[in-house]
Amino acid sequence: MPSIKEIKNRIGSVSSTQQLTKAMKMVAAAKLKRAQDKVIQLRPFSQKLSFVLSNVSSSGSVNNEFFNERDVKNILVVVIGSDKGLCGSFNSNIFKQFNLLSKDDFYQNKSLTVLPIGKKVKDFFKKTNYKIINDYWDVLKEFKYDKASEITDNIMNMFKSGKIDKVDIIFNEFKNVAVQNTIAENFLPVNELSEDNNSSHNYIFEPEKNKIISDLIPQTLKTKFFKSILESSASEQGSRMTAMSQATDNAGELLKELKLTYNRSRQAAITKEILEIVGGAEALNN
Secondary structure, three states: OOOHHHHHHHHHHHHHHHHHHHHHHHHHHHHHHHHHHHHHHHHHHHHHHHHHHHHHHHOOOOOOOOOOOOOOOEEEEEEEOOOOOOOOOHHHHHHHHHHHHHHOHHHOOOEEEEEEEOHHHHHHHHOOOOEEOOOOOOOOOOOOHHHHHHHHHHHHHHHHHOOOOEEEEEEEEEOOOOOEEEEEEEEEOOOOOOHHHOOOOOOOOOOOHHHHHHHHHHHHHHHHHHHHHHHHHHHHHHHHHHHHHHHHHHHHHHHHHHHHHHHHHHHHHHHHHHHHHHHHHHHHHO
């Protein structure tokens, strides 16, 4: 059994850890509220923009290189994670999703390139044999729409030049504090509406259709990428808040056990001292 001093030191250590996890939970809660508000505001705009692009593109043939599906040889996977840890299974879920994606039959015998967003993602893929684009792993600190626009422009240029034939994006979609869905979705080429979902309306376009589509595609993709980052940011804070709440509760349970052990050890030490005093007094009397 550990000594009373050791137990007392451990109680102090666990108490300090509990205070730290409580503080981190409160910080995560404050950041989550801001991130959640941004996501909720952006979602309708992003969905409507995608809907408009799909409807316009579905009304007849489309002459645009970003719609053209090619023989896929080179694939770029954008993986969005976090810069910091202590956020539960947030990053590990992303890596599991990437591993599932890479093992799919479609991705076999293809050249995979990874664009990591977040320090934890960069550190993970640094240990693998995949080709990595390390230009944007540190952009999460002050992420604005301008940065999303810059990254999307570079991805579109790579696709346009033929360096890559397909782009996928992996991120955590925010549902609520306790639930985040890991999403792997197609980014490029742009998907047209299926025939079942095609609109039966005939549109009159001004300016002409291909010009509208050429303007809509960059806007839609940039908004989609920006939304993915905001979804990931809200998911990170939700996951961290949950993890810190659980850590605080676990620390509380551990403190109860340690205090009980401490009281037992202290009582045993006191009893032992009393017995020694009584035994010594009896020895003197004899």
